[in-house]
Amino acid sequence: MQTRHRWNRLIVALLVIGAGTLFLLDNFYVIDISPGEIIADFWPLILVYFGLVNLLQSLRGVFDGRRICSGELLFGLLLLFLGANFLAMNLGFPHVSWLDIWKLWPLILIYLGIRLLLSPRIKSRSSSHSDQRKGGQWYRHEHGDGYEYNLFGEINVGKVPFSLENKHYWVGFGSIDLNLTQAIIPNGETLLRANGMFGSINVYLPSQLPTRVNGLCQLGSIDIMGVEDGGIIKQTSFQSPDFEEAEQRLVLDLSMVCGEIRVVRV
Incomplete structure (x- = not known):
């Protein structure tokens, strides 16, 4: 948990330093940037960032000897996809239309059906109240x-x-x-x-x-x-x-x- 917080703080700090540097160069006419356009085009990177955080957090179970948290993994992949698709749309690259994305909603039912099919009928007494492990x-x-x-x-x-x-x-x-x-x-x-x-x-x-x-x-x-x-x-x-x-x-x-x-x- 402390490692994750250090990485989050490092990433935020680097983003703030980078933004400050760009604005400083713009004020001295070294470069020409428009803060409004940058925010409008690159805001989906926020979704990409949180998607990566959820994805990496879910995969930590592989290295810690625990099973992968499927809920966190699924949500991380969803955020990554949405962020990348929004970014491609803003920058004029090929992207998937939202009408086509909506057609994929039955995949949620397929996922839940597979989860129910593969889950054991009787689970071990390995969950806790005081030390709860929660995905997402x-x-x-x-x-x-x-x-x-x-x-x-x-x-x-x-x-x-x-x-x-x-x-x-x-x-x-x-x-x-x-x-x-x-x-x-x-x-x-x-x-x-x-x-x-x-x-x-x-x-x-x-x-x-x-x-x-x-x-x-x-x-x-x-x-x-x-x-x-x-x-x-x-x-x-x-x-x-x-x-x-x-x-x-x-x-x-x-x-x-x-x-x-x-x-x-x-």
């Missing part, structure tokens, strides 16, 4: 009011013991993995909400925790406590027999627009 670091936010979201990437919770509390998770394109097997459950009722647009929601529960689950998947598959269904607008509910009388209760409210919802006891 540029777009992930956590608020003090118990709301956390990630536009592109992953939200993984549960590696070491942690205190469970009311929380709302949301992901745009990616996955939410909640491993509650080592969670410290408070007395009373705890509510967890997890929602997404495209991707998957996986929840792993301890075997004896009284739970009530409401799951809704607009398009895809749903598996709650072994009850599986798939198709369009599928909704499944579950409640433990001793839920109403239990001192410690968990309520799960899960929904996904397109993808997969899965809740299992491990």
